[in-house]
Amino acid sequence: MIKVNKDLQAVPSRLMQNVAFEQTRNAIATQNGNLYTTNYNHSTVKEALALLYHNKCAYCESSITKGAYLHVEHYRPKAKVDAKDLPLGEIHKGYYWLGNEWSNLLFSCQKCNQQGAKGNRFPIKGIRVLIHPQDPSHYSILHQSMLDEIPLLLNPELVDPLDHLYLDHEGVLYGKSEFGMVSINLYNLNRHILVLERLKIIKDFVLHIKEQLDEYDQPANPISQEYFQRQMNLIFKRIFAKQKPEIEYSFVYINIALNFDSMILPHLESKNQQEIKTAFQTFIHTIFP
Numbered sequence: 188m189i190k191v192n193k194d195l196q197a198v199p200s201r202l203m204q205n206v207a208f209e210q211t212r213n214a215i216a217t218q219n220g221n222l223y224t225t226n227y228n229h230s231t232v233k234e235a236l237a238l239l240y241h242n243k244c245a246y247c248e249s250s251i252t253k254g255a256y257l258h259v260e261h262y263r264p265k266a267k268v269d270a271k272d273l274p275l276g277e278i279h280k281g282y283y284w285l286g287n288e289w290s291n292l293l294f295s296c297q298k299c300n301q302q303g304a305k306g307n308r309f310p311i312k313g314i315r316v317l318i319h320p321q322d323p324s325h326y327s328i329l330h331q332s333m334l335d336e337i338p339l340l341l342n343p344e345l346v347d348p349l350d351h352l353y354l355d356h357e358g359v360l361y362g363k364s365e366f367g368m369v370s371i372n373l374y375n376l377n378r379h380i381l382v383l384e385r386l387k388i389i390k391d392f393v394l395h396i397k398e399q400l401d402e403y404d405q406p407a408n409p410i411s412q413e414y415f416q417r418q419m420n421l422i423f424k425r426i427f428a429k430q431k432p433e434i435e436y437s438f439v440y441i442n443i444a445l446n447f448d449s450m451i452l453p454h455l456e457s458k459n460q461q462e463i464k465t466a467f468q469t470f471i472h473t474i475f476p
Contacts, residue, residue, distance in 0.1 A: 188246055188341060188348040188376070189438050193239055195327070198289045201229035207287045211326075214283045215319050220266035223286035228259045236294040241433040244296040245343055246305075246374040247381055250435040260295035261285065262342050263328060264307040272310040281307070284319035290327045293344065304375040305340070312337040339369040354442040356453045358385030388439045393454040395422045400459055419466040420473070427474075 201207060207226040214222045226232075236259060242251045251257050265286040268279035285291040299305060316332050325332065328345075341348050351367030354360055360376050362368030371377060399422070403415045429440040443450050447467050452460045 188248060188343050188352065188370075189432060189441070190347040190349070191239060191245065191343045191432070193290075193344045195290050195329070197235070199229070199231040199235045201226055201231045202287050202289055211284065211287050214265075214286055218280050218283055218318075220264070220281040220283035220286055222283075223265055227261070227265075227287050227292060232259055232292065236292065240294040243294070243435060244299055245293040246295055246299040246370075247376055248436050248438060249296050249298075249381070249384075256297050257294050258297070258300070260293045260300050260305075262291050262293055262340070263333075263338075264309055265291075267307055268309050268315075269307040272308055273315075279315065279317065282316070284326050285328065288326050288328070290329060290344075293342070298378065299374045299376075305373050308340070308373050310339040310369060310373070312339060339366055340373060341366055341370040348438070349441065349445075352438075353446065354385065354439060354450065356389065356450045358382045358387075358389060358439070360385075384436055385439045388436060389443065389450060390454065392422065392426065392443065393451060396451070396455065396463060400455075400463075416466055416469060419463070420470050423467060423470045 204226075210223060210226055214220055237251075237257070240257075242257065243249065244257060245260070261282075263282040263285055265283060266281040268281055270278075273279055282291070295305075313336050315336055320326065320330065320332055327333070328342075341351055346366075348367075351362060351364045351370070352360055353363055359382055360371050362371055396419070399415065399418045402418075403410055426440055426444050430437050430444065434440065448464055451467075452464060455463060
């Protein structure tokens with residue numbers, strides 16, 4: 188999961204049409220979020236979200252090219268809130284006034300958003316909003332009434348996931364905060380396929396490093412320290428080149444750059460660890476003098 192900067196003023200055209208407003212009014216009148224069956228998932232909305240998220244899931248960063256069907260996701264559930272997140276016996280009809288609200292819509296894969304993962308889960312701290320604000324101009328998740336809820340699920344449009352999540356050398360995601368831990372659990376961000384994909388990226392870098400080490404350590408045809416550093420620099424540059432938001436699982440590359448020692452060195456023999464650590468530090472000093 189990476190930070191995504193959404194322009195909340197650039198609302199897709201369908202959500203600004205009378206048909207969408209009428210649907211929202213009906214949902215509010217009946218307090219029934221199940222009335223939203225169109226508009227929020229109109230092609231103009233999907234296209235805007237696909238562009239914003241580079242065809243990746245907002246939560247796990249899986250790309251549509253991996254066969255992960257992506258669809259429009261309501262961050263705050265439109266129809267109901269799962270009883271697991273409510274006081275015993277309490278019923279919440281959902282945030283029925285936010286069904287067509289641009290600030291409440293993300294792009295998600297089925298595996299992150301299905302029942303058994305996020306589904307209708309929405310745990311919070313603070314006071315939960317039970318009914319729509321009276322002023323329609325307040326139908327935004329950035330309105331103070333919404334902010335008072337303090338959701339425990341990370342929304343990459345509102346916070347930087349890097350402040351709440353970190354990755355270990357085996358591709359397993361951990362929480363730096365309660366928000367991070369809850370999000371990993373409810374979005375199911377450590378499901379087996381995701382851990383394997385992240386570990387594959389880590390091991391790919393390790394493989395290239397080991398290849399250079401093998402060449403450097405050849406007694407019959409040794410290479411100079413300068414040549415070795417240049418080769419290492421080429422490998423390290425890829426770490427930064429892959430941090431672009433359009434790259435699948437870019438959060439992995441960001442973590443490798445920030446936590447190189449803990450993510451890469453454990454995969455190397457102890458005799459080589461200091462050498463590669465020094466090479467990376469030398470590289471960093473050349474790009475960040």
